[in-house]
Amino acid sequence: MKIVRLPMRLEDCPVKTTADVISGKWKTLVLYYLKDGPIRFGQLKRLTQGASHKVLTEQLRELETDGIITRIETPGKTLKVEYSLSEHGQTLAPILSLMAKWGAEFRNRKAVAATEMDELSAASDKISSKIYELKQKR
Amino acid sequence: MKIVRLPMRLEDCPVKTTADVISGKWKTLVLYYLKDGPIRFGQLKRLTQGASHKVLTEQLRELETDGIITRIETPGKTLKVEYSLSEHGQTLAPILSLMAKWGAEFRNRKAVAATEMDELSAASDKISSKIYELKQKR
Numbered sequence: 001m002k003i004v005r006l007p008m009r010l011e012d013c014p015v016k017t018t019a020d021v022i023s024g025k026w027k028t029l030v031l032y033y034l035k036d037g038p039i040r041f042g043q044l045k046r047l048t049q050g051a052s053h054k055v056l057t058e059q060l061r062e063l064e065t066d067g068i069i070t071r072i073e074t075p076g077k078t079l080k081v082e083y084s085l086s087e088h089g090q091t092l093a094p095i096l097s098l099m100a101k102w103g104a105e106f107r108n109r110k111a112v113a114a115t116e117m118d119e120l121s122a123a124s125d126k127i128s129s130k131i132y133e134l135k136q137k138r
Numbered sequence: 139m140k141i142v143r144l145p146m147r148l149e150d151c152p153v154k155t156t157a158d159v160i161s162g163k164w165k166t167l168v169l170y171y172l173k174d175g176p177i178r179f180g181q182l183k184r185l186t187q188g189a190s191h192k193v194l195t196e197q198l199r200e201l202e203t204d205g206i207i208t209r210i211e212t213p214g215k216t217l218k219v220e221y222s223l224s225e226h227g228q229t230l231a232p233i234l235s236l237m238a239k240w241g242a243e244f245r246n247r248k249a250v251a252a253t254e255m256d257e258l259s260a261a262s263d264k265i266s267s268k269i270y271e272l273k274q275k276r
Binding site for chain 2: 003005006007008009010013014015016017018019021022023025026028029031032033036037039043046047048049050051066067088091092094095096098099100101102103104105106107109
């Protein structure tokens with residue numbers, strides 16, 4: 001069967017929809033941590049080194065608006081604010097896990113390729129200096 | 139067992155690595171189409187309405203450099219240029235399919251929520267006008 005493909009506006013692409021929901025500046029990292037369970041705001045701030053209080057709060061608010069995460073306040077001596085994947089956000093967990101696995105393998109693959117390149121260029125240097133040596137002896 | 143979470147630099151997040159590979163301007167749409175099989179350049183250009191020749195070519199080149207897609211030239215009366223997911227790119231296919239499914243459901247969910255909002259505000263309007271009517275009668 002021949003697949004008939006119809007043009008699609010970029011904003012209608014469902015892969016892009018998902019990418020947009022999870023790809024904000026700090027969102028991938030936040031979701032990477034939250035996929036394993038709830039985290040307190042302070043801890044999340046420590047885990048996402050480099051994110052300012054303001055930006056992290058914005059990113060969390062966007063994820064909350066999209067219905068991906070839930071903010072739970074527990075009153076007490078000090079107010080406890082905790083974030084977790086919402087019930088709907090849980091449906092993202094398998095995608096996040098696959099992405100984490102794929103990304104780790106991709107980085108590994110790149111590192112191996114870089115090492116091979118280094119070895120090849122070291123071997124090439126060796127051959128060059130050998131040729132030079134032989135030329136000097138003639 | 140308590141999960142011990144260590145801080146991670148944003149650039150080390152494996153979810154971000156994957157998101158970066160697939161999230162370029164036109165890449166999600168290109169990959170959305172390519173996950174179902176090879177496509178000729180001209181067809182890809184038609185499918186990604188709005189992408190300029192230059193930008194589409196750049197995006198394809200980046201995916202090629204990352205080893206995700208393969209460019210195959212077949213000489214003939216007119217040169218045939220076809221793109222497909224590489225063997226490594228095929229490992230992305232399950233993620234792309236899940237993302238497409240999730241994205242479609244997310245859009246649907248948003249549309250349902252918007253309809254419910256419309257219905258609620260229509261109901262609220264009705265009640266307001268009923269109250270107004272009753273006040274007039276007093």
